Amino acid sequence: MTLETKKNVFVELGRFLSQFSENNSLKNPSVLYNEIFFEAFIDLIQLSQSHNGWYTPQQVYFSIQSWAEALTEENLDEWLSGYDLENNKSKNVALILAGNIPLVGFHDFLSVLITGNTVLIKTSSNDQHLLPFLAKYMIAVESEFVAKINFVDGKLENFDMVIATGSNNTARYFEYYFKNKPSIIRKSRNSVAVLNGSETKEQLAALGEDIFRYFGLGCRNVSKLFVPKDYSFVPFFEAIFEYQDVIHYEKYANNYDYNKAVFLMSNFKLLDNGFLTLKEDKSHASPISSVFYENYENIAELENRLEEENEKIQCIVSNNLIQKSISFGQTQKPALWDYADNVDTISFLLTTN
Known part of the structure; x- marks a missing residue:
């Protein structure tokens, strides 16, 4: 053939x-x-x-x-x-x-x-x-x-x-x-987003697509936000309100109720809009219905850290704050040449005989 x-x-x-x-x-x-x-x-x-x-x-x-x-x-x-x-x-x-x-x-x-x-x-x-x-x-x-x-x-x-x-x-x-x-x-692997507060409502709404598509189950779904100190999450919550219907899906709602209860029983401080919780955490892997966040002080230092942790990260989303990051709303639309884990599958299949 x-x-x-x-x-x-x-x-x-x-x-x-x-x-x-x-x-x-x-x-x-x-x-x-x-x-x-x-x-x-x-x-x-x-x-x-x-x-x-x-x-x-x-x-x-x-x-x-x-x-x-x-x-x-x-x-x-x-x-x-x-x-x-x-x-x-x-x-x-x-x-x-x-x-x-x-x-x-x-x-x-x-x-x-x-x-x-x-x-x-x-x-x-x-x-x-x-x-x-x-x-x-x-x-x-x-x-x-x-x-x-x-x-x-x-x-x-x-x-x-x-x-x-x-x-x-x-x-x-x-x-x-x-x-x-x-x-x-x-x-x-998990995906992360880097914000600096200058994002438009449209960009933050597109970030909601990166978070909620496939209920957050994919490695390309954003499960962690990096934000500057004193960042206000109000614009973020307002922009993602259009995804509120996700809570009407029983399996997602069960995860939301369970994970929120676990966090609260552990006395973790949460931000909550009724269908998504935000928890400050250094891990990249958040449970379904929750996104972790972490503050950063210097974008260059954060970029170096993300490079060091590249084996844990599938995608980085930002408004051109990080080199090789992708635009909001695009994580679940990879091109054919966007290889998982950045491993060239075609080269592997061709060179190993």
Whole structure:
């Protein structure tokens, strides 16, 4: 299968995904195999919450639209232009996927296949249905993919390299179990935002998207704020008020009530707006429904600290206060070349033979 053929299949997958949105899914008659997959995919989206309570239709549609926007011919060409994909020796690559947000492992899946390798996939118990469905669509478009895509229920065997994603605890197990295989082992990471008080209401509202998208379950969700001393959180709370409906979702509300109670019983001082608590804490990893914050005195010193802690941080959001930070509201819209943990997956797949 040529590189051009593989790219065309993913572009067609992007066209298929572009039909689906929360407010109005419209069938495009020019999209291949809609007669088989269109209604079935809508049914799967509606059923996703029964498979994983955090996978509400709203969150699944957002993930689908993000991938529809990413999987264009222009994006694929730009992403792959710096690599030599023609001489790669095909390998069997095992993927152990997380399930914290919908289709969280799709980029690894895409990377393995676009480089001409065969993928062996062990899905998370929290996300067992979406990726296999998309794989079936791809196989319908190009039958040669049937030999390249394998979902594994039991033990992973006969693989040459592995990409595994999990918590810090499971990462230690992965590192031991796969010590004799070339591997990328992804651990827990969090994202942070750096504020200085000059942010507009629109920017702070966009920060709410970085906090609340996927209920805060992704490594790209902002879970920690760095603010100057005597920073007023009033504009922040006013700007994120538009996200108040999150408290009407039972699983989120249960976490809000529980974590708030734990904090209060421990006599922690909290800022609270009825659907989000702010707690002063040096950790980057806050629980669902809470964001930690910490004061800083010098932006240069903070930037040095964040650089030292880069292995714990996935994204930094700011209004150009920190080098290589990203804009408010963009954490859950990574480009194809925005690699998790800043590890170039394509280079790994190409150079390890």
